[in-house]
Amino acid sequence: QFAEGLGAGAAIVILEPDAIALSDCLTAPQRAARFASLARAGRTLRTANPRARVYFDGGHSGWHAPAK
Numbered sequence: 001q002f003a004e005g006l007g008a009g010a011a012i013v014i015l016e017p018d019a020i021a022l023s024d025c026l027t028a029p030q031r032a033a034r035f036a037s038l039a040r041a042g043r044t045l046r047t048a049n050p051r052a053r054v055y056f057d058g059g060h061s062g063w064h065a066p067a068k
Contacts, residue, residue: 003048011052013045020058 006013016038023031042054 006049
């Protein structure tokens with residue numbers, strides 16, 4: 001539903017902010033499934049709107065201290 005709502009204009013989407021950074025607690029098969037799911041989500045968004053720019057955020061707010 002979200003992808004369909006993007007319309008045809010330019011759009012910027014930030015996808016799954018915590019899913020990548022928190023994947024180190026998963027088994028290898030679980031990580032592979034998570035990354036496949038993220039890739040599928042990106043393809044779904046781009047198929048719905050080829051003008052959409054999809055960014056995969058690889059971190060989260062508590063991952064590193066602000067000084068780093």
